[in-house]
Amino acid sequence: MSGHSKWATIRRKKGALDAKRGKIFTRLIREITIAARQGGGDPDGNPRLRLAIDNAKAANMPADNIDRAIKKATGELEGSQISELIYEGYGPGGVAILVEVATDNKNRTVAEIRHIFSRGNGNMGETGSVAWMFERKGIITVKREDKSEDEMMEIILDAGADDLSTEEEFFEVTTTLENFEHVRKTLIDKKLTVENASLQWAAKNLIPVKGEDAEKLMKLIEAIEESDDLQNVFTNADFVE
Numbered sequence: 382m383s384g385h386s387k388w389a390t391i392r393r394k395k396g397a398l399d400a401k402r403g404k405i406f407t408r409l410i411r412e413i414t415i416a417a418r419q420g421g422g423d424p425d426g427n428p429r430l431r432l433a434i435d436n437a438k439a440a441n442m443p444a445d446n447i448d449r450a451i452k453k454a455t456g457e458l459e460g461s462q463i464s465e466l467i468y469e470g471y472g473p474g475g476v477a478i479l480v481e482v483a484t485d486n487k488n489r490t491v492a493e494i495r496h497i498f499s500r501g502n503g504n505m506g507e508t509g510s511v512a513w514m515f516e517r518k519g520i521i522t523v524k525r526e527d528k529s530e531d532e533m534m535e536i537i538l539d540a541g542a543d544d545l546s547t548e549e550e551f552f553e554v555t556t557t558l559e560n561f562e563h564v565r566k567t568l569i570d571k572k573l574t575v576e577n578a579s580l581q582w583a584a585k586n587l588i589p590v591k592g593e594d595a596e597k598l599m600k601l602i603e604a605i606e607e608s609d610d611l612q613n614v615f616t617n618a619d620f621v622e
Contacts, residue, residue: 519561
């Protein structure tokens with residue numbers, strides 16, 4: 382992820398905007414629900430649920446909301462069945478886009494996402510059409526505060542992380558799936574401010590996008606972000622200033 386232009390900054394700003402709009406709570410609740418349904422309601426034995434709860438607490442979600450989501454997933458309370466899906470497609474400039482959704486109505490969601498792609502100068506692809514261009518990674522965002530890049534690099538390499546990207550206000554740490562939880566705990570133990578920690582689809586190679594294509598692509602991504610069922614959107618675009 383090193384040298385990945387402004388995508389990390391863009392995603393971070395979008396995350397802050399989503400929080401203001403209240404969308405972040407909806408996405409966190411869905412992630413807690415899916416994690417609990419798949420791996421059980423005990424966070425000590427379910428790493429995905431533990432991560433989802435930690436992220437929810439970091440976003441100041443009330444404990445009652447978290448507890449209700451877990452109970453709905455485990456059947457203690459009534460709740461709708463939510464499915465996790467990934468849609469693949471291409472955007473302006475030929476870049477690849479992966480869209481993660483969580484929905485209780487697959488037909489409604491696929492129709493909406495397809496319409497957004499079509500309207501935004503992109504097109505939906507078949508399953509597997511672009512997924513091979515990405516790999517699953519752990520991504521941890523840490524406030525820079527008073528740490529230098531060299532200091533941070535030493536910390537993350539000792540913890541077992543793969544890479545470090547430095548932005549103006551934060552560091553972005555990349556890890557393997559296997560080392561993700563250990564690195565996350567190490568950073569927390571070091572009293573660093575972890576803003577967000579999640580498993581993401583990281584592009585193996587980036588495609589430079591600029592000018593009109595970049596503007597169209599950003600509008601397409603923003604439209605996808607507006608979908609009520611969206612959890613995450615990823616691209617291999619390298620936005621060139």
